[in-house]
Amino acid sequence: MEDVRVRFAPSPTGFLHIGGARTALFNWLYARHSGGTFVLRIEDTDAGRDTQEAVDVIFSGLRWLGLDWDEGPFAREKFGPYFQSKRGEIYKKYLAKLRSSGLVYDKDGAIYFKISGKPQVINDLIRGTVTRKEEKDFVIFRSDGSPVFHFVNVVDDIDMQITHVIRGEDHLSNTSKHVELFKAFDAKIPHFAHISLILKEHGQGKMSKRDTGALVEDYEKRKFLPAALRNYLCLLGWAPGNDTEVLPIEEIIKMFELKDVNKTNARFDEKKLAHINSEYLRSMPMDEFCDLGFRILLDQGIITQATDREYVFDILSICQEKVRSFEELTNFVSYFFSEDYEFDDVAKEKLAKFDPVKRINEVINGIMDMTEYYQEKLEELIVSLANFHHVKTGYYIHTVRFAISGRSVGPSFYRLLSVLGKKNVLSRLKKALNVFR
RNA sequence: GCCCUUAUCGUCUAGCGGUUAGGACGUCGGAUUCUCAUUCCGAAAACCGGGGUUCGAUUCCCCGUAGGGGUGCCA
Numbered sequence: 001m002e003d004v005r006v007r008f009a010p011s012p013t014g015f016l017h018i019g020g021a022r023t024a025l026f027n028w029l030y031a032r033h034s035g036g037t038f039v040l041r042i043e044d045t046d047a048g049r050d051t052q053e054a055v056d057v058i059f060s061g062l063r064w065l066g067l068d069w070d071e072g073p074f075a076r077e078k079f080g081p082y083f084q085s086k087r088g089e090i091y092k093k094y095l096a097k098l099r100s101s102g103l104v105y106d107k108d109g110a111i112y113f114k115i116s117g118k119p120q121v122i123n124d125l126i127r128g129t130v131t132r133k134e135e136k137d138f139v140i141f142r143s144d145g146s147p148v149f150h151f152v153n154v155v156d157d158i159d160m161q162i163t164h165v166i167r168g169e170d171h172l173s174n175t176s177k178h179v180e181l182f183k184a185f186d187a188k189i190p191h192f193a194h195i196s197l198i199l200k201e202h203g204q205g206k207m208s209k210r211d212t213g214a215l216v217e218d219y220e221k222r223k224f225l226p227a228a229l230r231n232y233l234c235l236l237g238w239a240p241g242n243d244t245e246v247l248p249i250e251e252i253i254k255m256f257e258l259k260d261v262n263k264t265n266a267r268f269d270e271k272k273l274a275h276i277n278s279e280y281l282r283s284m285p286m287d288e289f290c291d292l293g294f295r296i297l298l299d300q301g302i303i304t305q306a307t308d309r310e311y312v313f314d315i316l317s318i319c320q321e322k323v324r325s326f327e328e329l330t331n332f333v334s335y336f337f338s339e340d341y342e343f344d345d346v347a348k349e350k351l352a353k354f355d356p357v358k359r360i361n362e363v364i365n366g367i368m369d370m371t372e373y374y375q376e377k378l379e380e381l382i383v384s385l386a387n388f389h390h391v392k393t394g395y396y397i398h399t400v401r402f403a404i405s406g407r408s409v410g411p412s413f414y415r416l417l418s419v420l421g422k423k424n425v426l427s428r429l430k431k432a433l434n435v436f437r
Numbered sequence: 438g439c440c441c442u443u444a445u446c447g448u449c450u451a452g453c454g455g456u457u458a459g460g461a462c463g464u465c466g467g468a469u470u471c472u473c474a475u476u477c478c479g480a481a482a483a484c485c486g487g488g489g490u491u492c493g494a495u496u497c498c499c500c501g502u503a504g505g506g507g508u509g510c511c512a
Binding site: 111133197199204273276394 | 440
């Protein structure tokens with residue numbers, strides 16, 4: 001069996017689109033599944049808009065998603081260079097071949113390829129047999145001398161010995177052009193696999209750069225877990241077939257087959273992504289969660305290098321089971337690091353019936369009398385207060401939570417008190433008394 | 438317009454001639470919990486329409502319809 005060689009060949013437009021990321025992912029999955037080679041090639045033939053930053057966006061997006069390439073920039077360079085802008089000599093050589101076969105001609109300064117006029121059969125691993133006939137000759141070199149996508153794409157696939165062309169369905173119609181070129185070069189035609197497109201979540205058409213959430217960098221900025229996004233992307237057009245959805249990439253690699261990829265377009269569903277992301281977050285080892293969380297809080301300026309690391313880790317460790325995304329982490333823990341937290345009016349209203357001033361004073365006295373301050377003792381205190389005054393523990397819990405955090409939701413109550421510390425809790429409780437006056 | 442292509446709950450999907458059409462997200466109930474989040478039960482929710490083929494079509498074929506893509510000296 002031939003060695004599988006696939007490639008991701010993005011054009012550096014300044015963005016890594018979510019659809020492009022999925023194309024890269026499916027190439028990568030297939031390469032890893034088959035033990036083949038994943039090549040990264042940069043199609044920067046449109047000199048006007050290609051920049052170094054635009055190329056970097058592609059590299060960083062792929063790296064963030066964990067899609068490592070075996071061949072290409074920063075990797076093995078067996079058939080390099082991997083930037084089309086640097087492959088001019090190769091294209092000239094291939095053009096000469098077509099010239100000598102009499103398959104090209106010049107017109108208006110551009111170079112045209114002569115089509116055969118015959119229908120081309122495309123054997124697509126996902127879509128089956130597709131037949132299409134080209135109607136007119138097409139340009140392969142512009143009048144400014146630069147080569148056109150269809151030409152360089154095919155030349156490079158031949159030159160880099162690509163065996164499987166896995167790309168978006170938007171290229172399906174173009175494929176008849178490409179097959180004509182492969183034949184003109186008397187080259188072996190690779191297997192094709194055209195993946196359906198990702199449609200925008202709301203409205204018509206495929207997702208475009210302008211749509212919110214269309215760019216990989218958006219998810220990185222919003223602190224999604226790359227493994228979660230990757231898992232979600234796998235599920236757009238492919239399914240394990242056993243009713244599991246959240247599963248390690250190694251499992252997906254084992255199961256991934258091109259023939260199982262769906263033919264229908266998929267609509268992006270951020271809610272489902274959020275769900276998968278939260279599952280990854282919850283099942284993450286706690287030290288890893290704390291580590292990542294620490295860095296995010298640092299990034300956001302919520303803490304500084306001077307902040308007690310152990311305190312931060314204590315906070316994060318009691319929040320892991322509650323927080324649904326790193327995006328909301330900052331807001332979720334901000335009051336731990338500031339005495340100036342806001343008091344939520346709605347939450348305050350609801351506490352009125354608990355006689356909050358009385359409850360707070362009782363707890364203050366109770367805590368001041370404590371010789372040892374830790375979770376179990378705190379629980380004993382609250383339970384005994386509740387019993388003594390014949391009210392539910394909730395009277396104290398809700399009131400105190402609000403007093404020390406300004407809100408009605410947060411981590412498990414006794415853990416919260418314990419992490420915040422005796423001194424801090426007491427001063428917050430005293431301050432909160434004013435809120436109810 | 439022409440060409441290519443697709444069609445199962447709102448969304449992602451399983452199904453590959455005979456099923457009570459399964460799962461997940463979301464939604465709505467209920468239970469558990471100190472709040473929230475989990476977790477656990479439960480509910481509503483789909484085979485685009487019309488013709489064939491067949492004993493029997495969600496499944497195969499044809500025609501519509503709707504969606505997507507292409508139709509550049511963009512990629």
